[in-house]
Amino acid sequence: MSITPVRELHDLSLSKESKTIKYNLVQVKGTWTRKKRKTQRQTKNERVSTAEIHECSRERGTTWTVVSPIVFTYQVMQIQKLLDPSNDALLTGHIRDPRQLELLRCNPRPIKRFVVMDETVFKLYGCQVTDYFENRGVLYRILPLATTEENKSMEKVMTILGEVHKFGIDRRTEPIIAIGGGVCLDIVGLAASLYRRRTPYIRVPTTLLSYIDASVGAKAGVNFANCKNKLGTYIPPVAALLDRSFIQTLPRRHISNGLAEMLKMALMKHRGLFELLEQHGQYLLDSKFQSNGVDLTPVAAVATKAAIESMLEELAPNLWEDSLDRLVDFGHLISPELEMKVLPVLLHGEAVNIDMAFMVYVARERGLLSEGEKLRIVRCMLALELPVWHGDCTLALVQRALADRLKHSGGLVRMPLPTGLGCAEIFNDTDDGTLCQAYEKWCNELGPEPSLSILMSSGHV
Numbered sequence: 001m002s003i004t005p006v007r008e009l010h011d012l013s014l015s016k017e018s019k020t021i022k023y024n025l026v027q028v029k030g031t032w033t034r035k036k037r038k039t040q041r042q043t044k045n046e047r048v049s050t051a052e053i054h055e056c057s058r059e060r061g062t063t064w065t066v067v068s069p070i071v072f073t074y075q076v077m078q079i080q081k082l083l084d085p086s087n088d089a090l091l092t093g094h095i096r097d098p099r100q101l102e103l104l105r106c107n108p109r110p111i112k113r114f115v116v117m118d119e120t121v122f123k124l125y126g127c128q129v130t131d132y133f134e135n136r137g138v139l140y141r142i143l144p145l146a147t148t149e150e151n152k153s154m155e156k157v158m159t160i161l162g163e164v165h166k167f168g169i170d171r172r173t174e175p176i177i178a179i180g181g182g183v184c185l186d187i188v189g190l191a192a193s194l195y196r197r198r199t200p201y202i203r204v205p206t207t208l209l210s211y212i213d214a215s216v217g218a219k220a221g222v223n224f225a226n227c228k229n230k231l232g233t234y235i236p237p238v239a240a241l242l243d244r245s246f247i248q249t250l251p252r253r254h255i256s257n258g259l260a261e262m263l264k265m266a267l268m269k270h271r272g273l274f275e276l277l278e279q280h281g282q283y284l285l286d287s288k289f290q291s292n293g294v295d296l297t298p299v300a301a302v303a304t305k306a307a308i309e310s311m312l313e314e315l316a317p318n319l320w321e322d323s324l325d326r327l328v329d330f331g332h333l334i335s336p337e338l339e340m341k342v343l344p345v346l347l348h349g350e351a352v353n354i355d356m357a358f359m360v361y362v363a364r365e366r367g368l369l370s371e372g373e374k375l376r377i378v379r380c381m382l383a384l385e386l387p388v389w390h391g392d393c394t395l396a397l398v399q400r401a402l403a404d405r406l407k408h409s410g411g412l413v414r415m416p417l418p419t420g421l422g423c424a425e426i427f428n429d430t431d432d433g434t435l436c437q438a439y440e441k442w443c444n445e446l447g448p449e450p451s452l453s454i455l456m457s458s459g460h461v
């Protein structure tokens with residue numbers, strides 16, 4: 001008897017043609033079975049899944065490829081008087097199915113909610129939140145938590161998880177509620193995503209930055225190994241409930257901070273929003289985004305709506321950031337490194353603005369922006385009371401951050417740059433010479449001894 005050498009057997013199996021069969025999944029009376037895609041015809045009592053199994057048989061064995069589209073549906077809702085006990089939104093705003101709402105109404109058991117609040121927000125709004133739940137007969141536990149960028153960590157996530165576990169919630173019907181700024185929403189979002197693999201959560205943003213940015217997308221996370229948001233998930237909340245009235249107690253510096261993210265969207269894709277910020281930026285800062293009833297143009301409402309819509313347009317088709325070409329990354333190439341380096345000196349939006357200001361100089365150096373456009377952007381930033389330069393943002397830091405970006409973005413730097421006011425493109429070919437020249441001009445014009453022309457014409461001297 002002759003024995004075929006192993007190597008030959010291997011070659012034989014490779015040379016055999018493989019065959020792939022694509023199956024749909026069909027459920028009848030609770031049991032899922034595969035049906036060949038071509039022959040599959042739906043009958044009355046069947047439920048067909050959007051998932052598929054592709055079976056590829058070779059002599060060596062079978063490979064099953066599971067294609068399982070996962071759909072996330074969540075609501076971003078602008079709401080007035082969220083904490084008014086007559087307003088249902090905080091308790092049921094996330095429920096879209098009328099049958100589920102009816103079931104909840106008929107259920108004699110009290111509604112149960114676990115709430116995490118930023119400590120400062122608790123001091124300001126804790127009584128109102130308590131009154132709300134008392135009035136509505138809810139079984140609740142409020143956990144006030146000091147949530148700062150310095151302690152945005154896994155330890156805080158574990159603290160929340162310990163308390164959630166002690167309190168006990170139904171993982172399907174009792175969403176965790178987070179009320180606070182972006183730090184609080186990010187920490188709670190991660191805790192909820194981990195608890196029992198995915199517990200629904202609701203975001204109630206109380207800062208401008210979280211109102212227009214941190215609460216509308218899917219990301220949650222904490223800092224790790226001195227790197228920003230290194231641990232996290234892409235699980236969106238079931239609802240983000242946006243009430244602008246929280247912003248009235250926010251310190252002015254934090255309103256500027258949020259305006260930076262708004263300006264980002266304006267520069268990337270919304271000229272109208274840029275012009276609105278240019279003309280009414282100071283008014284928005286002074287009025288703290290509140291309507292005084294006599295507004296001829298409801299600037300705050302128009303600005304927040306435009307910012308949220310343009311943000312959602314970019315996020316919804318790319319919820320898990322599979323595409324690395326993202327306009328929303330503008331201002332976020334260098335800023336994470338700068339923000340962590342000088343922590344807690346710069347707020348997130350301030351670091352973002354410094355990054356954007358430098359990138360405006362890069363765009364100018366590349367001939368993408370005219371001198372006039374560059375000046376309008378810098379003046380607008382200054383009018384929004386945002387920093388446009390920082391001594392710790394050295395050329396070495398810029399180069400290091402971009403090299404790091406190259407490493408983590410599939411070998412391309414994917415640099416969003418404005419190509420006018422309210423339009424932008426992603427570039428991969430900014431050479432080091434351009435970067436150095438832009439850096440020098442940026443320092444000369446906006447650095448510790450800024451050239452007077454820009455600042456004088458913006459009323460900052």
Ligand SMILES: NC(=O)c1ccc[n+]([C@@H]2O[C@H](COP(=O)([O-])OP(=O)(O)OC[C@H]3O[C@@H](n4cnc5c(N)ncnc54)[C@H](O)[C@@H]3O)[C@@H](O)[C@H]2O)c1
Pocket residue numbers: 118119120121124147148149152180181182183184186206207208209210213214215217218219220221229246247248249250251254257347348349
């Ligand atoms: N998940 C995302 O997609 C996303 C997007 C952007 C930013 N972020 C994250 O958001 C964080 C920044 O968020 P932030 O700027 O809201 O900071 P923050 O959460 O630290 O809040 C800022 C400060 O304002 C206080 N505060 C909050 N609401 C208040 C109110 N109504 N009145 C008075 N004081 C109030 C807080 O106690 C805090 O001191 C960063 O960690 C950033 O990484 C996340």
Ligand SMILES: [Zn+2]
Pocket residue numbers: 213261332348352
């Ligand atoms: Zn940001």
